[in-house]
Amino acid sequence: xxxxxxxxxxxxxxxxxxxxxxxxxxxxxxxxxxxxxxxxxxxxxxxxxxxxxxxxxxxxxxxxxxxxxxxxxxxxxxxxxxxxxxxxxxxxxxxxxxxxxxxxxxxxxxxxxxxxxxxxxxxxxxxxxxxxxxxxxxxxxxxxxxxxxxxxxxxxxxxxxxxxxxxxxxxxxxxxxxxxxxxxxxxxxxxxxxxxxxxxxxxxxxxxxxxxxxxxxxxxxxxxxxxxxxxxxxxxxxxxxxxxxxxxxxxxxxxxxxxxxxxxxxxxxxxxxxxxxxxxxxxxxxxxxxxxxxxxxxxxxxxxxxxxxxxxxxxxxx
Amino acid sequence: xxxxxxxxxxxxxxxxxxxxxxxxxxxxxxxxxxxxxxxxxxxxxxxxxxxxxxxxxxxxxxxxxxxxxxxxxxxxxxxxxxxxxxxxxxxxxxxxxxxxxxxxxxxxxxxxxxxxxxxxxxxxxxxxxxxxxxxxxxxxxxxxxxxxxxxxxxxxxxxxxxxxxxxxxxxxxxxxxxxxxxxxxxxxxxxxxxxxxxxxxxxxxxxxxxxxxxxxxxxxxxxxxxxxxxxxxxxxxxxxxxxxxxxxxxxxxxxxxxxxxxxxxxxxxxxxxxxxxxxxxxxxxxxxxxxxxxxxxxxxxxxxxxxxxxxxxxxxxxxxxxxxxxxxxxxxxxxxxxxxxxxxxxxxxxxxxxxxxxxxxxxxxxxxxxxxxxxxxxxx
Numbered sequence: 001x002x003x004x005x006x007x008x009x010x011x012x013x014x015x016x017x018x019x020x021x022x023x024x025x026x027x028x029x030x031x032x033x034x035x036x037x038x039x040x041x042x043x044x045x046x047x048x049x050x051x052x053x054x055x056x057x058x059x060x061x062x063x064x065x066x067x068x069x070x071x072x073x074x075x076x077x078x079x080x081x082x083x084x085x086x087x088x089x090x091x092x093x094x095x096x097x098x099x100x101x102x103x104x105x106x107x108x109x110x111x112x113x114x115x116x117x118x119x120x121x122x123x124x125x126x127x128x129x130x131x132x133x134x135x136x137x138x139x140x141x142x143x144x145x146x147x148x149x150x151x152x153x154x155x156x157x158x159x160x161x162x163x164x165x166x167x168x169x170x171x172x173x174x175x176x177x178x179x180x181x182x183x184x185x186x187x188x189x190x191x192x193x194x195x196x197x198x199x200x201x202x203x204x205x206x207x208x209x210x211x212x213x214x215x216x217x218x219x220x221x222x223x224x225x226x227x228x229x230x231x232x233x234x235x236x237x238x239x240x241x242x243x244x245x246x247x248x249x250x251x252x253x254x255x256x257x258x259x260x261x262x263x264x265x266x267x268x269x270x271x272x273x274x275x276x277x278x279x280x281x282x283x284x285x286x287x288x289x290x291x292x293x294x295x296x297x298x299x300x301x302x303x304x305x306x307x308x309x310x311x312x313x314x315x316x317x318x
Numbered sequence: 319x320x321x322x323x324x325x326x327x328x329x330x331x332x333x334x335x336x337x338x339x340x341x342x343x344x345x346x347x348x349x350x351x352x353x354x355x356x357x358x359x360x361x362x363x364x365x366x367x368x369x370x371x372x373x374x375x376x377x378x379x380x381x382x383x384x385x386x387x388x389x390x391x392x393x394x395x396x397x398x399x400x401x402x403x404x405x406x407x408x409x410x411x412x413x414x415x416x417x418x419x420x421x422x423x424x425x426x427x428x429x430x431x432x433x434x435x436x437x438x439x440x441x442x443x444x445x446x447x448x449x450x451x452x453x454x455x456x457x458x459x460x461x462x463x464x465x466x467x468x469x470x471x472x473x474x475x476x477x478x479x480x481x482x483x484x485x486x487x488x489x490x491x492x493x494x495x496x497x498x499x500x501x502x503x504x505x506x507x508x509x510x511x512x513x514x515x516x517x518x519x520x521x522x523x524x525x526x527x528x529x530x531x532x533x534x535x536x537x538x539x540x541x542x543x544x545x546x547x548x549x550x551x552x553x554x555x556x557x558x559x560x561x562x563x564x565x566x567x568x569x570x571x572x573x574x575x576x577x578x579x580x581x582x583x584x585x586x587x588x589x590x591x592x593x594x595x596x597x598x599x600x601x602x603x604x605x606x607x608x609x610x611x612x613x614x615x616x617x618x619x620x621x622x623x624x625x626x627x628x629x630x631x632x633x634x635x636x637x638x639x640x641x642x643x644x645x646x647x648x649x650x651x652x653x654x655x656x657x658x659x660x661x662x663x664x665x666x667x668x669x670x671x672x673x674x675x676x677x678x679x680x681x682x683x684x685x686x687x688x689x690x691x692x693x694x695x696x697x698x
Contacts (some may be wrong), residue, residue, distance in 0.1 A: 033624075037546040130339070152635050182381040184632055187615035191627045209545065212617035217624050231394050235621035253549050255574040259602060264549035264578055270514045 002028040007064035016275040020046040022227035035218030043227040091164040092173040097155035101148040108144025133162040154185035226282040232310035323672035325369040334369035338402035353697035362388040364589035376579030384586040390535040405431040415444040454538040458517035460510040469505040595679035607654040
C-alpha cells in the first residue's frame with residue numbers, strides 16, 4: 001500500500017544542513033501496523049511529518065519517493081495532495097495534539113469541522129457523524145458539547161484519535177499517541193487503537209520511543225538511529241532475535257516487570273550531531289563491537305533472514 | 319491476626335513519617351467568601367505513614383496526581399504539611415550547627431529524632447545540607463544563564479562552605495569527577511544548553527551531592543532521559559549511594575524501573591499509600607486492586623502481547639482530590655468492590671488502614687481484614 005524509497009528530509013538551518021531523515025526506506029501492507037522506534041532526535045517524527053508532507057520549515061523533503069496506492073505522492077502539487085491524500089487517505093495523530101485542541105470550541109465542533117471541510121457536509125450531518133465517531137473511540141456522544149478543559153487527558157486523546165479517523169483513512173500515523181498519559185490510560189488507548197485497527201482494517205504507523213508499546217501493536221518494526229533505519233523486520237525477529245548492536249543495547253536497557261533482575265545496560269555516549277554526522281556507520285562512536293570498516297564506510301543493508309534487515313558491518317563480513 | 323502498620327523507629331531509621339497531610343487551599347471567589355462557603359482543599363497528601371532505614375532506597379510510586387512528589391517535597395519542608403509528623407534523625411554535625419545558631423530541637427523518641435515539620439523556618443537552613451533533592455526536569459531545574467561552575471558554586475556560597483574561591487573551586491572539581499563529568503575543567507564554563515540531557519542530570523546530582531547530604535529525594539530523575547542513558551544515571555546514583563552511605567526516596571511512575579532499584583516501595587493513590595512493602599514482593603504478588611490494575615497496564619517489550627487486548631481491572635477515572643470519596647477512596651474505580659458484595663458496607667463507610675498481610679507487606683483494603691478485626695488490633 002505504501003512504499004517509502006530512500007526518503008531524505010533535511011533541515012536547512014543557519015548553522016548548516018541537518019540531515020534528520022537520511023535515506024529511509026520501508027514498505028507497509030494494507031491492514032498492517034508498522035512501529036518506528038528510536039530515541040529523541042533520531043528522525044522518527046520527521047519521517048512521519050514527511051509522509052503527510054507537513055515538514056515544518058526550514059525542513060524540506062529533498063529526495064526519495066512515497067508510493068501510495070500506486071503513485072508517487074511526492075510528485076503531487078500541494079493543492080492536490082491536500083484535496084486527495086492528506087486526512088482522506090493518510091491522517092495523523094500528532095504528538096501532544098490533545099493539548100492543541102482549541103479551548104474555545106466544543107470538541108464536537110472541532111471534529112465536525114474536519115467533515116464539513118473535506119466532505120462538504122452540513123453541520124447537522126457532520127454532528128451525526130461526530131456522535132458515531134465519539135462512540136467508536138469510547139466516549140459518551142453527549143460529550144460532544146464539552147470543551148477540552150472539561151475532559152481528562154485520556155478523553156482528549158480519544159477525541160484526537162476520533163479526528164484522525166473522521167474520514168476513515170486507510171492509513172493513520174500515530175506519533176507518540178500516549179506520551180504524557182498515565183499507564184492505565186495508556187493501556188486503554190493502546191487497546192482502543194488495537195481494536196479500531198482490527199475492526200477497520202486500518203494500517204497504522206506507530207511512532208514512539210517506547211519499544212514496549214511497539215511490541216504491543218506492531219507487526220513490523222523499524223529501529224531508527226540518527227536519521228537511518230538500522231534494523232527492520234517483523235516484531236518477532238526484532239524483539240526476539242535483535243541483530244544490530246543498537247537494538248540489542250536498547251532492549252537490554254529496558255527494565256522489565258518479570259523475570260530475573262539483570263543489570264540494566266546502557267549505551268555510553270550521545271547520538272551524533274546530525275548536521276555533521278560521523279563518516280561511516282553513525283552508531284560506530286557508541287558501539288562496543290566497532291572494528292575497522294565502521295569508521296570509514298557506511299554499512300550496507302543486509303538481509304540476515306527473510307524479511308529481517310540490518311545495517312551493520314558485523315553482518316557484512318559473514 | 320494481621321497487624322496494622324504504625325511507623326516504629328529503630329536504631330537504623332533515618333526518616334519516618336506518620337499520618338502526614340499536605341493540603342493546598344483552593345482559591346475562593348469573592349462570592350464564596352461573602353456567602354461564607356467553607357474553604358476547599360486539594361488533599362494532595364492525606365494521611366501517609368512510612369519509615370525509611372539508613373542506606374535504603376524507598377520508592378514512592380503511582381500515577382500523576384497521586385501525591386508522590388508532594389510527599390517528597392513535604393519531607394524536605396519545601397512544602398509545609400497541615401498535619402502529621404516528619405521525624406528525621408539528625409547527624410552530630412547538624413545538631414552542633416543548630417546549637418551554634420541557638421536552636422535546641424526537641425527529641426521525639428529515644429533515637430533522638432526531630433520532628434522537622436515543627437522546626438521554625440529560620441532554623442531550616444542547616445537542615446538543607448542534610449536533605450537534598452534531585453529534580454525531574456534536567457532542562458528546567460538548571461539556570462540557563464549560569465555556567466556549570468556558577469550553578470555548583472551557589473549552594474556553597476549560601477551555606478558558607480569553602481572560605482576562599484580556590485577551596486570552592488576544588489570542591490566543585492571534585493564533585494564533577496564524582497558524577498563522572500570528566501575532565502571537569504571542560505564542563506566548568508559550559509552553560510546548560512551546551513550539555514546533553516544526561517550530562518545535565520549529572521550536574522543536578524552533583525549539586526545535590528555537594529553539601530554532603532545524608533538523605534536525598536530523587537523525583538523521577540530519569541523520566542525525561544532517553545532509555546539508552548537512563549541506566550547510566552541510575553548506576554551512578556546507586557554507586558554514589560554506596561560510597562557516601564546515602565538514603566534515597568525514589569519517586570517514580572515506572573514500576574518496572576522501581577523493581578530494579580528500590581528496596582521497598584509504597585504505591586500511592588489519591589494522597590494515600592494503598593500498598594507498601596518489599597519491592598519484589600509487592601510487584602510480583604500485588605494484593606491491592608489498584609496495584610493489580612497498575613501492573614496489568616504496564617507494557618512489556620514482548621511481541622506476544624500484540625495479539626491480545628490488555629485486561630484492565632479498573633474503571634472510571636481518578637476523582638478530584640478536592641472531594642475525596644468517602645470510605646475507601648479507591649472504591650469508585652474498584653472492580654473487586656463490585657464483585658465482593660460482603661465487604662461493600664465497609665468500603666463505603668470506612669477508610670481502610672495499612673494491614674500487614676505477610677511479613678513487610680502492607681495493604682490498605684478491607685479484603686484483608688474487617689473493621690472489627692482492625693479495631694480489636696488498635697485497642698491492643
